[in-house]
Amino acid sequence: MSVNWVLQCYIRNMFGPPSPLIENYLREAGFWHVATIGRGCKLDPKLISVLIERWRPETHTFHLSCGECTVTLEDVHLQLGLLVDGYAITGSASSTDWGALSYELLGAILDNINGGRIEMGWLRDAFPEPDNNSTELERIRYAQAYILHMIGGYLMPNLSRNLVHLRWLLKLIDLKATSELNQRSEAQFQWASYEDPAIRVVILDEFLQNPNVLHIKVPLVNYATLEMHQSDKVLQQFGFRQPIFVAPEVFNDEHKVDLRQ
Numbered sequence: 001m002s003v004n005w006v007l008q009c010y011i012r013n014m015f016g017p018p019s020p021l022i023e024n025y026l027r028e029a030g031f032w033h034v035a036t037i038g039r040g041c042k043l044d045p046k047l048i049s050v051l052i053e054r055w056r057p058e059t060h061t062f063h064l065s066c067g068e069c070t071v072t073l074e075d076v077h078l079q080l081g082l083l084v085d086g087y088a089i090t091g092s093a094s095s096t097d098w099g100a101l102s103y104e105l106l107g108a109i110l111d112n113i114n115g116g117r118i119e120m121g122w123l124r125d126a127f128p129e130p131d132n133n134s135t136e137l138e139r140i141r142y143a144q145a146y147i148l149h150m151i152g153g154y155l156m157p158n159l160s161r162n163l164v165h166l167r168w169l170l171k172l173i174d175l176k177a178t179s180e181l182n183q184r185s186e187a188q189f190q191w192a193s194y195e196d197p198a199i200r201v202v203i204l205d206e207f208l209q210n211p212n213v214l215h216i217k218v219p220l221v222n223y224a225t226l227e228m229h230q231s232d233k234v235l236q237q238f239g240f241r242q243p244i245f246v247a248p249e250v251f252n253d254e255h256k257v258d259l260r261q
Helices: 020-029 032-037 045-053 073-080 098-106 120-126 136-155 167-171 175-179 231-238
Strands: 061-064 067-069 117-119 163-165 219-221 226-228
Touching: 020 032, 020 136, 032 073, 032 136, 067 231, 098 136, 098 167, 117 120, 120 136, 120 163, 136 163, 136 167, 163 167
Parallel strands: none
Antiparallel strands: 061 067, 117 163, 219 226
């Protein structure tokens, strides 16, 4: 095209670091590490635009000067500390009374709930940071509000920019239960960057206990998208011979399902 387009990216940073009083709840939910590194994130729209231009949807890989590579579950697990195994987070997210659900999960009701989506600004105002005199229930609700803010702010933001869906709390966690391109050559590119001692030293030991993150083939499920994580499409990235790709699995029936279903 004659016009050079630059994507307009969006991120909503957290309003403060996680309180030590909710550390146990965030750890139980698997969000403690990402909560400690997710503040003050900055985006480079031009760099992201260049990466998008080099992305091939047919193979789900980036075509770079050093070869083909992609983001793996190992990247997600070791950089964010998020769980990559276990049961898939999916299911029906419909509710006849989102206000009642909001009260059940958070102990408060927003005046205007748009199809289950609530304003993140309301989360900040309705749930002040707990102090030493706060009850366990107050800390749990603050932790839930904090997780919702992370999901809607920078883990899975959407075009609304200020809304996050209650379905994440409905399907993801139950804290009550837990409480009782730069141009590099192939020789210069770090295909196994986590083997670098300087990088390895900042990765918590607990993230290195699951060997399956290197080769697991699982469905990646979001409420809006279902795709397979085809780990065998990036064998060259890990020093193996790359065979001709087989046809990807087709999820046409699932792709017809939208958030209203």
